[in-house]
Amino acid sequence: MDAQVILGKADAIEASRQAARKAAIAPLATILAERQQLQAALAQTEVPYGKAYAAAEAAGWESSELSELGAEEPTRRPRSPRKRARSGTSGPAQSDAQLPSQAPATAPTH
Known part of the structure; x- marks a missing residue:
């Protein structure tokens, strides 16, 4: 058998195989596209x-x-509406200042 004949048969087999694969994926592609549209609609x-x-x-x-x-x-x-801070308070800046009850204790000196 001639090499060209063998290659021709191989091409025919491969083309047939590829056509069958493409035909088998068509229904999946259709359903996949529909699912993606439905998921997008559901997300909305x-x-x-x-x-x-x-x-x-x-x-x-x-x-x-x-x-x-x-x-x-x-x-x-x-989301629930956030409560607005009162204008007289200043959030985190106050937390840096030590309150008298938070002052470090000093060791008694004898």
């Missing part, structure tokens, strides 16, 4: 879901009751 509901869940709790619903309805606790809860 996280914040509104957390707010709605928190509103239901604020209205008196217990988490166990919501669970019975099929509502899972949200993975992300809405």
Whole structure:
């Protein structure tokens, strides 16, 4: 058998194999793309879901009751507004100053 004939047969086998592999991956690629779209859509509901869940709790619903309805606790809860510091205080700078009760004890001298 001629080397060119052997290489031609090898190419045909490889092309057939590659075509079968490509045909087998097509359904997976379609479903994978759909899953990615659904996951992105689900991710967009996280914040509104957390707010709605928190509103239901604020209205008196217990988490166990919501669970019975099929509502899972949200993975992300809405942030509660932070309290503003009073204008007369100055945070960490005061912690550096020693208060009389924190003053180092001196050893008695005899």
